[in-house]
Structure formats: C-alpha cells, structure tokens
Amino acid sequence: MYDDIENISRTFHRHRLYYKLADFILLSLLFYVISYYLNVITFFSGYMEYYVVNTVSLDRIIVMVASPLFSALVVIIFYLTKNRIDTIEMIESRYDWLRERLRTAWDCRDKDNVVALDLVAQVTSKLREVNVGSFLDRRYLAGRLLVSIVLVAALMGLTATDTHTGITPEDITRIVEEFGTEIPESITDTEKSQNGGLDEELYGETSVASIEGENVELVIIPGLGTAVTIRHAGEEEELQFVPSQTYPVDVVASTAADESYRAVQQMSSQDRDLIKEYAVLHSKLLSNYSS
Amino acid sequence: MRKDSQNLSDAYRSSGDTFRAIFDEIGKVVVGQKDAVTQILIAILCDSHALIESNPGLGKTLTVNTLSQILGLKFNRIQCTPDLMPSDIIGTYVIEETGRGKEFRFEPGPVFANIVLADEINRASPKTQSALLEAMQEKQVTVGNNTYALERPFMVLATQNPIEMEGTFPLPEAQLDRFLLKINLDYPSYEEEKQIVDRYTGNLKLSIHEVMTQDTLLKLQGLVRDVPISDELKSRVIKIVERTRDDKEFIEYGASPRASIGLILAAKARALLNGNNFVSEEDVNEMAYPVLRHRIMLNFESQRKGVTHDHVIDKILKHAKHLS
Numbered sequence: 347m348y349d350d351i352e353n354i355s356r357t358f359h360r361h362r363l364y365y366k367l368a369d370f371i372l373l374s375l376l377f378y379v380i381s382y383y384l385n386v387i388t389f390f391s392g393y394m395e396y397y398v399v400n401t402v403s404l405d406r407i408i409v410m411v412a413s414p415l416f417s418a419l420v421v422i423i424f425y426l427t428k429n430r431i432d433t434i435e436m437i438e439s440r441y442d443w444l445r446e447r448l449r450t451a452w453d454c455r456d457k458d459n460v461v462a463l464d465l466v467a468q469v470t471s472k473l474r475e476v477n478v479g480s481f482l483d484r485r486y487l488a489g490r491l492l493v494s495i496v497l498v499a500a501l502m503g504l505t506a507t508d509t510h511t512g513i514t515p516e517d518i519t520r521i522v523e524e525f526g527t528e529i530p531e532s533i534t535d536t537e538k539s540q541n542g543g544l545d546e547e548l549y550g551e552t553s554v555a556s557i558e559g560e561n562v563e564l565v566i567i568p569g570l571g572t573a574v575t576i577r578h579a580g581e582e583e584e585l586q587f588v589p590s591q592t593y594p595v596d597v598v599a600s601t602a603a604d605e606s607y608r609a610v611q612q613m614s615s616q617d618r619d620l621i622k623e624y625a626v627l628h629s630k631l632l633s634n635y636s637s
Numbered sequence: 638m639r640k641d642s643q644n645l646s647d648a649y650r651s652s653g654d655t656f657r658a659i660f661d662e663i664g665k666v667v668v669g670q671k672d673a674v675t676q677i678l679i680a681i682l683c684d685s686h687a688l689i690e691s692n693p694g695l696g697k698t699l700t701v702n703t704l705s706q707i708l709g710l711k712f713n714r715i716q717c718t719p720d721l722m723p724s725d726i727i728g729t730y731v732i733e734e735t736g737r738g739k740e741f742r743f744e745p746g747p748v749f750a751n752i753v754l755a756d757e758i759n760r761a762s763p764k765t766q767s768a769l770l771e772a773m774q775e776k777q778v779t780v781g782n783n784t785y786a787l788e789r790p791f792m793v794l795a796t797q798n799p800i801e802m803e804g805t806f807p808l809p810e811a812q813l814d815r816f817l818l819k820i821n822l823d824y825p826s827y828e829e830e831k832q833i834v835d836r837y838t839g840n841l842k843l844s845i846h847e848v849m850t851q852d853t854l855l856k857l858q859g860l861v862r863d864v865p866i867s868d869e870l871k872s873r874v875i876k877i878v879e880r881t882r883d884d885k886e887f888i889e890y891g892a893s894p895r896a897s898i899g900l901i902l903a904a905k906a907r908a909l910l911n912g913n914n915f916v917s918e919e920d921v922n923e924m925a926y927p928v929l930r931h932r933i934m935l936n937f938e939s940q941r942k943g944v945t946h947d948h949v950i951d952k953i954l955k956h957a958k959h960l961s
Contacts, residue, residue: 446867450915454865460646461863465914 347455347470355433357478362431365483366421368490373417375497381409382501385510437476444472648856653912655857658848659707666703666843667696668836669829675910676820676927677704677794681752681854682861682906683817685899686773686793688758688808688931691822692800701754701794708854709847710751710790715769717761723768727778728785743780748772751790751851758795759805769793770812790854810890810934817899819931857909864905866916873957874900874921880953881929887939887949892932900928926950 381387387409434452438445451469454462503509610618656678663674673689677700680687689697698714705712715726728746732739747753748769755761755769772778773793777786795816797808813819825833836843849857875897882891904920911920930946939949 446917447915449869450865450867453867453869457863457865459863460642460649461860461909461914462865464649465865468914 347451347466347473350470350473351433351452354437354473354476354478355431358431358433358436358481361482362425364487366425368487368494369424370414370417370421372490372494372497373420374414375494375501377413377416378410379497379501379504381413382504383509383511436481437473440481441472441476444469444476448473645856645860648853649860652857652860652909655849655853656910656912659704662707662845662848663700663703665845667700668832669825670696670700670822673820673822674700674704675907676818677701678910679903679906679924680794680817681708681790681792682858682909683899683902684790684792684858685817685902686795686815687818687820687927688813688816689794689796689820689822690799691796692824693798695822695824697794697796697822698754698756701752703845705752706845707848708751709850710854711788712752712754713747713750714754714756715747716756717758717765719760719762721761721765723765724780726765726769727772728780730781743783743785745785746778748778749785749787751788751792753791753793755793755795757798757805759797759807761806763806766806766808766812769795770815773815790851790858810932813931814893814895816931817903818927820927821930861902861906861909864908864914864916866901866905870904870916870918870921871901873918874904877921877925877953877957878929880956881933884949884953885936887935887944887952888933889936890934892929896929896932900924903928922954925954 387405434449438448447465447469451462451466455466457463610621613621659678660671660674667674677687677689681704691697702712702714715721724746726746726748728744728749730741731744733742753769758766758769761769768778772787776789776791777784779785795808824830878892878894878897878900880891881888881896884891900921901916903924904916907920907924908914908916913920926947929950933946933949935944935946935949938944
C-alpha cells in the first residue's frame, strides 16, 4: 500500500508540474504581447545600439527575457499559496468506497493486528483499481493551450503590422507624476524669491485639503509671513483688522521705493550716474509736455 | 502464540455472523430497544459499565437477563434499597461447622457474576454505592485481609429511575464518570407495544440459545481495541471533548479525558459490531451522545431554557464539523 500511494503521489506532482508549465507559457506570452503593444521596449531604448549575435538588439532581448521572468515569479507565488497536494484526500474524493478507509489504513499502516491488516489488505487491493490518469485535468490544459495559441497569433499579427498603442513611456511618466506627490516648482524654488523675508509667491488661490475626512481651506493671509490659517471649506471667516500700535496702517509706506533705492545703491557709480542723468532728462520732458 | 493469533483471526472473521445471531436471539424475547441493546453490547465489548436511565416497566431486567444467557454469562441482580449494606453486595464471612470444627468461610455476594444489574443504584447509601463502584474500578473485592478477583468479563449495569429522585442518593459526578455509557430507554412505539402485549399475554414459550462462549467474548473484547482509527478522527474526538470544557453558554462543567478514551473505545466497538474494520465519523457521532450525556453538567441557564444534554451535544457535534 505504501508503494502504491507513493506512486500515485508522484503522478499527482507530475500533473501539477504540467499545470505550472502551461500557466508559465501562457503568462509569458501574455506579458510579452502586452509589453509589445504598450511600447515597453522604448524604456530600454538606451540599449538599442547593442546587438546580440549581431541580429537582435539588446532592448528587445531585455523585454523578451523580462516577460518569462515575471511570469515565473507570478506562477511561483500562485502555486506557493495553493494547498499542498493531499494524495489521500484526492483519491477519497473520487472513490467512495475508499473514503475514510484509505485515511485510516494509511494512519495505521504500521499496526500489526488482525483487524488493521485486514483493512490494509482490502484497501491495497482497491488501490490497484484507481485510474490515476483520470485525475489529470485535461480541460484545464486544453484551455491554457488554446489561449496560448490565440496569444501567439495576436503577437504575430502585432509584429507583422507593427501595431503599437499611442501611449509612450513619457506619457506614462507624466500620468504617474500627475497622480504623484510632486510639489510645483514655484513653491520649492526659494532662490528665485527676491524678497528678503516674505515669500509672496506663496500667496495664491485658496486651495482645499482634506484633513481627517473634513474639507478645510488653506488660506495664507498676506502680511503674516508663512503663517497658515485653517478654516473649514464653505465657512466664511470675517476678517478683523486690528491696527498696529507701532506702525499706524495709514502712514506705512510702500516698500517698493525702499527696495528700488537699495537696488540702486548696490550698483556701480557709473550706472548710478547714468540713471540719474536719465531721471533728470525724463523730468524735463514731462515738464515741457505739461506746459 | 501462533494458535492464539489463529483463534483471534477466526474470532474476527466470524464476528459479523456472531453479532447477527445475538440480535436475532434477543429479538425473540425483547421487542424493539435495538439502540439500547446495541449500547449494552458495546459496553460489554469495551469491558466497561453502563448506566441505564428509564422509567419502570421497560424491560431492563428482561433485556439484561436475556443478553447474559445468549452470551453464556452469569447474571445477578441487586435491588438497591437505602438499607442495603456493602456486605450485601460484595459478600461476607460466615461461620461454618465442618468436621474440624467451626471455620470462617467466605460467602461471595451477588457482585460475583459476569453481569451485575444494580437496580435503582441511587437508592443505595453512598457507602454501598462506593463498595460497588470500587468493584467496578478494581475488578476485585477486599473483605477483611483477603482480596478476591472478580471473574472476567465483569460488567455492571446500574439503573436510575428519573421520576423518583426524592430521598435518593444521586451518584456524584466523579463516580458517574466511571460508567462508559448512559443509556436512555424510551417507551415503545404503538406497534412494538402491540407485539409485547401479544407475546406476553399468551402461552407462548420463548427459548433462547447461547450464541457465544465467555472465551469468544474475551477475544472480541481484545479485537475491539485493535480496530484502527485515523489520526484525523482521534483529533476530532479530542476537540469534541475539549469543546465541552470551553463552551460556557450551557455547560457548567465539561467532560474529562476519560470521555475521550471512552468515546474512541465505544466508536471502535460500534464499528466492529457493524462488521467494519475501521472507525468512521458516523461511529463517533452516534456514540458521542451516550458517552457524554452523563459527563456534562449543565448550568442554570440551560435548565431555565429547557436545554437537554442531547441538545448541547448536538450543537457541539455541528460545531466540530468545522474544526477538523
């Protein structure tokens, strides 16, 4: 009985190997067809100058090797998560008479009493009637073969007509970037800011963020530097202006003239003289027009 | 040794015919009660004891007496009463006058039989109960300084009347555990009662024949332990018994590991009785009820809701389907 079970078990493992092979071939073809159609080869365009055996470019080789590798990984993971083959359970599911008897005989195969020996003898004789070939799922294999043939035909059609999708790798990168977390340049590039302390580029339209499920507006009020005020979306906050005690609002001068003066002071004396001369000429022109 | 194994093999091969003959013979005398007869036989085959709970007049004594005759075993009946003394059960020394003068002679009690029917054991005092229970456990009795072994096979069938519990001494749980099975006898159906009436109100003389010898019965008791059981079923039995300890919804106290041993043994005996050479899930499920019902103590909640032991065992078996 032990030898019979071992032989049957070996056959079941061989059947599973056939299933794995069929899945591997099908998935490899599928990944290659998808890669071909989606122009995945252009990702490796840097290698197109290199040839293998002077006939096939390296970028094509990379795609051809990546597909079965990826397929192998998927097949390995899939079959690792599958239950181990239980030979006894598989036989019992198909042969009613052997249900419970086979499991009991197997568990008690080392017992040497008249009842256990009688059970083992009966089970051994019934095991010889088990048709192991009937356990092979021919429909499963036929299905995989059919789909593989279809994929081969599809690949031949695509290569013959050189059909590709309009999507390029740059499009894919752009899509990823749009959905990614990349911050716009105007915020991160502080070198472009010409203000000593205040970054006026931070000001912009009110944006809405979602914090803990609630939509809130992020508003940066001018004049408060980088402080952020959070108010719930839809609320209208009444802004109250409190006059400063140090600098009365109505007498605060614009900083623009101050900034221009500082810029001029940093120039060379020749440039400063030129600007002065221009300013004088301009004012004379304006006075001539007004009179 | 070779002859022994040959005899054992012969006993095994003829066991199916033997059991069929037993049921045929007992059917001549006892009407119905097939489940009860099967369970009594299982207790005998397991070399253990059984507790029968039934109303009066359901043929307990008749059944056990008939079975003893069929199996070629000596049968004694003890009617337990509150004034029954331990010596009334196990025996005592009597003074006998012989040629040499007066001598003490041991007079064995009714416990010295192969099958002992202790009727209404809950009426006997705890002291008398313990004397009987000691004989059950040790398969021997001690009187004074002498120990007397009981003849094998030895089996005690104790009965309890469920309707007259007042003024009785119910067996404590620790002692109940010693009985392998608790057998419930129910009233016969209309057809069965009609047959009983016809059989026992006429002049019909019933004769039964001995179907097996003591020696054959001892061999069959050995064969029961040889019946193979799968590891999966063993695990299921242990999980069932464990569940009686974990389920606190209706159960106050669950069964001990003795229940696991009892359930596996009883399932093996049932398999052999049915002519099988392996233990099936059906054997375990069927034997769970008589093995567990006296080992589980229900809580107040179950009594309030009218939940019986069999309901609880049913629920545990359904849950056990998902465990294995």
